[in-house]
Amino acid sequence: MIRQELVKLLHDAVRQLSVEEGKVGFGDIALERPENLEHGDYSTNAALVLASKTKKAPREVGELLLAFLEKHKPKTIERVEVAGAGFINFFLSKEALAEELELAVKEGEKYGTSKSSKGKKVMVEFTDPNPFKEFHVGHLYSNAVGECLSRLMEAQGAEVKRANYQGDVGMHVAKAVWGMERKLAEEATKLQELEKLSLPERVHFLGQVYAKGAAAFEQDKGAAEEIAELNKKIFEGATEAAELYEKGKAWSLEYFERIYERLGTRFEFSYFESEVGERGKKLVEEGLRKNIFQKSEGAVVFPGEEYGLHSRVFVNSQGLPTYEAKELGLAPRKYEDFPYDLSIIVTGKEVVDYFKVVLKALELLAPELRKKTVHISHGMVRLPSGKLSSRTGKVVAGEELLEEIKGRAREIMAQSEGGLSLQEKEDVAEMVAVGAVKYSLLRIALGKDIIFDTEKSLSLEGDSGPYLQYTAARCKSILRKANEQGISLAKPRDILGLAKEESALLRMLYRFPEVVEDAAENFAPHAVCGFLMETAQLFNSFYHAHPVLKAEREELRDFRLLLVAATANVLSNGLRLLGVKAPERM
């Protein structure tokens, strides 16, 4: 990649200078891409940084660096200059740009991938919905982030396994099963009757009984005791409610599978809290002997205060492992299944403080696992009217949201002819809906809350997934027409005298691999979104300003067609990294 070459050159230049000037570190020296193309394809603040350390004028340092850079510049660089306050700007040569363009076309689906993480084993845990509870936009968010991170790591050559961790035991389950028992009794219905219902209806039923149980738990002391007792029974596996439990869990899981299918996620590993509880409890007992944990009021707690965190209960006074202990049991279990170099856990940020405690405990119990583990948290999904809550029923169900957007996509397609069959239209509507939802979630930097307004923020135009899909489809349409007319992709020839729209697009496209690498390194899906958005905008400006197939000259036509082909690749590959499909037509 061009950037790596430049960084090396730049460091050489600085080193050569620092022999004369004394010690200067590389810490603050950056090589970035300027927003304004007049400032080159790459730019560095090296002279400014060095100037303050050597007490010289920035431009003077700049000239010194420039002398070295000009002497050693690779042929990918046409020109180097000192500008502004002392920035050093690099301009790529036409040959280098032509080469990159050709690469972007030739590499096809591989464009944007690298081998920098080849051989690295990565496990990514995400989505983590709980059986018996609703799959809402929060889960959709976690899924979009986790799937995107997985794909970004894969694009760096890593071997990635996706894991899903689901709470099939615990109070929420007890509440739902208790609610189930009650509701069946009240309505004198049998479980067998319920099984005749459709899957969504059964899942809806589960949502209702959970709400019922949760409400009773808070309002009715007797019910609360019953639920706690039921929780323990479910945990031990032996209960008269076993059938209700098993059925409910199965319905939930089947339903989740349906959603993963739509979202394009396949989990290699599926874990349940019920599977890791015992193991976690043993680890806690072991830790108790090592004085890592303490007994307190009949429970086993981790004294987080000693480490600047807060203390938390790992095994409750009933002797049951809490979520914290289960998480402790999960880590080694994952490692046995897949000896990872890196374990990424994606969750909402409401559990960050709690995760710090768990990871601290893990550090003391199994430091080698802790070192390989990273917790990535994303912001909360909030409605304009306030926060989501499954207890109050103020949630946006994941599938309802997809259906709503899909409906809007159908309306738009109904207005344009397009010549698509009914089935094709349905497929496209699905792709657009998933694309719109995923993009709207991924475009925001992780850690920030998302104000989710289904009316406004989930747009099918402007800064949206469908805009990218539309632009990609437009590119493909031109390529199809070229193919029909017997025009094939040539090698880039004369690219002198480019119009500004052509030049801007050309100088944007080759950055794609760098952007992907950065996004993977920084766990930043939104960086990919931003880049694709800019690229699509540049393409559309270019498209409106210059005819491709009807270009004035054949050479120009061939060159523009390459721009179209490269844009098509970058957009489709980028969308794929986001976990979004790009339709051929829409």
Next chain:
RNA sequence: GCCCCCAUAGCUCAACGGAUAGAGCGUAGCCCUCCGAAGGCUGAGAUGCAGGUUCGAUUCCUGCUGGGGGCACCA
């Protein structure tokens, strides 16, 4: 009360400590006899407050204000 996160245009979001703070929506207009108008073009419009560090601060530090999350047997 303590801890963590956040604050940029009317709204939703960008901007490795750098050059004129970028987009989308909305708003005022313009562009389909030309490869796809889910599109393009032109306007108006923003860094919560007060200090500090720095050649340079939306970015780093401190305080304040406002919002969100968490703080022992839920996850």
